[in-house]
Amino acid sequence: MKRFKDKNCIAAIVLLLCFQSVASDVPSDPDNAALLYYQAFLSFPGQYNEISMPLEPSPSGAIEPSQTLRDYLKTCHDTFEFAKAAAQLPRCDWGLRYSLGNAVPICLAPIRQLAFNAKAQALVFAADRDYRQALEYCLLIHSMAEHLVDENMGSFLVGIALHGLANKGIRQILSIMPADTKLLQWLGEELARWPRGENLANALKNEEAIELRTFRLDKDQLIELAKTRASGVLSPKREERLNNADAAFLKASRNYFARSMATCRVLLEEPGPYETKFPRLQEYDERMRSEEETNPHATLTAIFGTKMARIYTLTILVQTGHNALRTAIRIYEVKAETGALPEELPSGLPGDLFSDKDFVYVKTEEGFLLRCHTAVLGRDKPREYAFRVK
DSSP states (O other): OHHHHHHHHHHHHHHHHHHHHHHHTSOOOOSOHHHHHHHHHHTOOSOGGGSOOOOOOOTTSOOOOOHHHHHHHHTTHHHHHHHHHHHTOSOOOOOOOGGGGGGOOOOOHHHHHHHHHHHHHHHHHHHTTOHHHHHHHHHHHHHHHHTTTTTOHHHHHHHHHHHHHHHHHHHHHHTTOOOOHHHHHHHHHHHTTOSOTTHHHHHHHHHHHHHHHHTTSOHHHHHHHHHHHTTTOOOHHHHHHHHTOOHHHHHHHHHHHHHHHHHHHHHHHSOOOHHHHHHHHHHHHHHHHHGGGTOGGGHHHHHHOOOHHHHHHHHHHHHHHHHHHHHHHHHHHHHHHHSSOOSSOOSSOOOBTTTTBOOEEEEOSSEEEEEOSSOOTTOSSOOEEEEEOO
């Protein structure tokens, strides 16, 4: 009998070891955030246009999600779980076929839709008074943005737009959230992580490599891409130059583009305030296009080059909006600690990057606003950021 028991014991041990061996052979989870985002896109319920997005608070600041919206967001559970897992990973390689140059297909609509869904979910949590969850969903959008801004100029622009969307959601949540010093301190620490200042330089470096690869495509492909960039029609001069493009022309065009980008990087990386760098980037943009008139090798740069003055302004705009939010959080903290808004702006807070000055702080009937000092992007007055106080 003992011998039989020993055999059974040995068999059980062997079986357990086999099970452990099988369990240990399970592949590890992805270490690339893009793989999880792609799974999030695949798990989207239904078509993106089945529901009106995004949810916006009423003029009074109240957030009133419909039952239709609540039901829809419940079906997004798996999508959000994939996105939250992706946000925890530092590495995000979207696996784009950059060997195709500017012809590389990139679809950014799903991640924009995912961000709008996340913001809607954040506002639903806020309506239900789960403010920590609401803010975490806005921070999720910030993480998504950071996974985009280093890729190329197209994804960079979507990324900074997502940063703006996340900050808008946080402002809306703060407007109805009761005073909570610990939650505000946590939020301020989280927001200090974004956005990183080197994002534009990294995206520009990748964009340069993409364009140089584009200038190596066969002539027919290059002409089609140039037409696409030029809204479908090339001027007679451009069309003639590209139709006659040979290996020597393309080599000289690549050299010209590389020199142009080197100049652009110097302008972006040199220290100095916005009011100094912006006009110099405007001059660069104008020169990049005007030299095409007399230099055929500037043609491709004029067609495919990026208007850097506007890109730089958009970057500063997002960072300034982020600074306004971080400054506002400190004001909310003072209100939570003392029961009243401060009479003056607390010192040592991030300010208006267009002027390198503190924001103009104005108390209002509903709360307060933070105002920049100069108007940008064609506006006739400086941008303002209004905050409600509950």
